[in-house]
Amino acid sequence: MSPELGGPRDWDKELANIDKLIAATPAAKASPAGGAPPPPAARSGGGGSSSLPVAG
Known part of the structure; x- marks a missing residue:
């Protein structure tokens, strides 16, 4: 963390x-990440839809 090693960081450059x-x-890399949540949501949604008639 010595200032002489790197000096102050240029955050604009970093960003x-x-x-x-x-x-x-x-974009395909982001798709699997976005595609991962739907299967659990579909499972819980399927369970929720089957539990709704049971609850009703």
Whole structure:
């Protein structure tokens, strides 16, 4: 954490690099992450729909 090693960080540069990484990431990578929640939601939704008539 010595200042002479890296000096103050240029956060604008850091954020620009992060933006570049995000832009370079294929959309397919985000799709599995977005696709993972629906199966559990579908399972709980199926359980919820079957429990609704039972509750009703």
